[in-house]
Amino acid sequence: MTLLNKHIFPQLLLLFTLCSIVSCKNDTTEDEGDTAYLGGEIINPSNNIVVIYKGKEPLDTLKLDANNRFMHKFKHLIPGLYTFHHGTDIQMVLIEPNDSLMVRLNTIDFDESLVYTGEGAKKNNYLIDMFLESEKEDQTVLRLCQLNAGEFEKRLDSLRTLKLEKLQAFSAKNTPSPLFETIAKANIDYNYYMSKEVYPFAFYSKNEVENLKALPKDFYAYRKNIDYNNETLKDYFPYYEFLKYHFQNLAFVEQYNKTHDSVYNGKSMGYNITKMKLIDSLVQNPWLKNNLLADTAFRFFNSGANTAENSLVLNEFLKRSTDEYQKERSISYTNTLKNLTPGNRLPNVEVIDSNGKKVSIEDLIAKPTAIYFWSYTIKRHFKDSHLKIKELQKKYPEVNFLSVNINNGDPDFWIRSLEQNGFDLSNEFRFANPEKAKETWALYPINKVILVNEKGIIEDSNANMFNFKFEEELLGLVSR
Structure with missing residues (x-):
């Protein structure tokens, strides 16, 4: 433990100990099932609230105490990915039975300052490090996209191999749960797959169709094993981002087969309707389907399309989405856009x-x-x-x-x-x-x-x- 942690976390450890004692006393009267704890300290808080979510469902709203600390006890815990929200900052965390996680972060440098201690800390610090490494790697991958497909794939494979070896070493030393292994492996795989989906759109030497035609035959071999409805990973950023780029790629190819337009145009109404149809046909998980549809629709609404095209895309979205909140929001949003057309007076705020x-x-x-x-x-x-x-x-x-x-x-x-x-x-x-x-x-x-x-x-x-x-x-x- 670092000198910093020795001075900062003892009081939090005491809090966890006290909570554990209370839990033991209550065990005789209440079956709490699997339990876990998540607490911590926020430096420079942007407000006095922390909200814990499972997916889109808020589980608890916690007020920071006088020392900017919070504490939550999970009862009848469903192991998996959770998020805690502070202001507009969001952080994902893996919670499993008997975890007692403490987090310390500074809102001025949210992701980079975040560190976990306690039971369950090693796996979450590992996942945080993977996320930060992926962020840094983005620019490297964009540069690699200027290589020919064979060399690009070779360099990308090397990066993936290094990550897999690092994960293997971590697992051998710490013997984490199968759930952690699944999530960490998914981080590596879906970032790798996403880079491949992006490649034809980031390689500058030709248009997108020519880039796709020049790819090695097995470049997208992984696609035959894609799970479009992964319940465990549905909230996980690498998986969801991969799906977004994947459907962008599929829609472009299908739209080209219809129109023979060899240049990608993400603002095209036809392309976006094709993309929504593909999402609807391949994704059955309601959470994933509705969010992918909403992401497509709202990006189109903000592309500067005219009112008539917005109406057609809106109708397509309303027909395919089952999320009533998003449907109401899309209707309201497109009506708002009508008020913001050139020539109108800017609504006052x-x-x-x-x-x-x-x-x-x-x-x-x-x-x-x-x-x-x-x-x-x-x-x-x-x-x-x-x-x-x-x-x-x-x-x-x-x-x-x-x-x-x-x-x-x-x-x-x-x-x-x-x-x-x-x-x-x-x-x-x-x-x-x-x-x-x-x-x-x-x-x-x-x-x-x-x-x-x-x-x-x-x-x-x-x-x-x-x-x-x-x-x-x-x-x-x-x-x-």
């Missing part, structure tokens, strides 16, 4: 400035304005967007750039995030009512930018500051 003063957005618009958004939990976008706007402010002083934080948490945390990164607080705001404002402005994805003229009339409600055409839009905005 209230924001709060860095001094705590509440103001209306319409009162901040006196010249051509670009409104962009950020979250302190999406750190890369937070930093990249602010640096990009700093550059654009120098080139386009005629434009008013307004930055709006979307988080619904500690009202001072967003300011601390800005100050810690050295960003100027002028023209920085947060939503007074984040949930209502995000619904009013259809804020998905977060990288959208809303452009309005000096009268508050919408010019583009779905611009992207990182798109090469964005500066052309700014020039058009100031020249009108």
